Amino acid sequence: MASVLQFSDVSVVRDGNTILDSVDWNVDSKERWVILGPNGAGKTTLLQLAAAQIHPSHGEAVVLDSTLGAVDVFDLRPRIGFASTALARRIPANETVLDVVLTASYSVTGRWNEEYEEIDTRRARRVLGEWKLSHLEDRRFGNLSDGEQKRVQIARAVMTDPEVLLLDEPAASLDLGAREELLQLLGGYASAPDAPAIVMVTHHVEEIPPGFSHALLLSQGEVHDSGPIEEVVTAGNLSDVFGVDLKVERTDNRFTARAA
Numbered sequence: 001m002a003s004v005l006q007f008s009d010v011s012v013v014r015d016g017n018t019i020l021d022s023v024d025w026n027v028d029s030k031e032r033w034v035i036l037g038p039n040g041a042g043k044t045t046l047l048q049l050a051a052a053q054i055h056p057s058h059g060e061a062v063v064l065d066s067t068l069g070a071v072d073v074f075d076l077r078p079r080i081g082f083a084s085t086a087l088a089r090r091i092p093a094n095e096t097v098l099d100v101v102l103t104a105s106y107s108v109t110g111r112w113n114e115e116y117e118e119i120d121t122r123r124a125r126r127v128l129g130e131w132k133l134s135h136l137e138d139r140r141f142g143n144l145s146d147g148e149q150k151r152v153q154i155a156r157a158v159m160t161d162p163e164v165l166l167l168d169e170p171a172a173s174l175d176l177g178a179r180e181e182l183l184q185l186l187g188g189y190a191s192a193p194d195a196p197a198i199v200m201v202t203h204h205v206e207e208i209p210p211g212f213s214h215a216l217l218l219s220q221g222e223v224h225d226s227g228p229i230e231e232v233v234t235a236g237n238l239s240d241v242f243g244v245d246l247k248v249e250r251t252d253n254r255f256t257a258r259a260a
Helices: 043-050 073-079 085-089 097-106 118-130 146-158 176-191 235-242
Strands: 003-014 017-028 032-036 058-063 080-083 164-168 197-202 214-219 222-228 246-251 254-259
Touching (some): 003 197, 017 043, 017 197, 017 222, 043 164, 043 197, 080 146, 097 118, 118 146, 146 164, 214 235, 222 235, 235 246
Parallel strands (some): 032 214, 164 197
Antiparallel strands (some): 214 222
């Protein structure tokens, strides 16, 4: 398998505070990773590095065979699918759902004077169909429910056939029905043989979709454990990371956790 992310002794320091500390991590093209950890553990910062949104303060971060700091990130970013709350805030509320997805072709938020070919529009509509959003293509992004906005963000992220897909808490704030619908779609996408490598950040093991193969646990900016998901997402590891005794169970490829 080809490697899509290679982090070696990577640290991120901001205003004298160490956000990530000496992280070693490797993601291959056929792997689907979940990043877990408490608030402030460094999860979103790690994802921003993977998205080439920031550079490491120390160490080497290689994204899609390109070393951050030695490559034009504006050439690199179109190869990366990235969905996050911060990105959603930059999408104009009056933008149609079709245009939200279509503008990913130019890596912009908000349609302006770009010229799109019919093949781009067909591709955008096909992606909307795959994520059960076709009926919303003429709706305004700002008028959608949280669950619909989350799915539109993911559809936008996969519009360009990325080589790696990065999702920052895609199920956060969703009600039970919207969460389960999203996880079902994500699980199906992750299981497709032509899907890219996927990395997803979450706080809750209940939000891990079926089909995810690996996990990384962060605590205070350091990697507590990483590897195959069944070896990492355990009661012992999660209890250590979250600071409370937990009972963890796995049924039909879904995890649950509660206080022991």
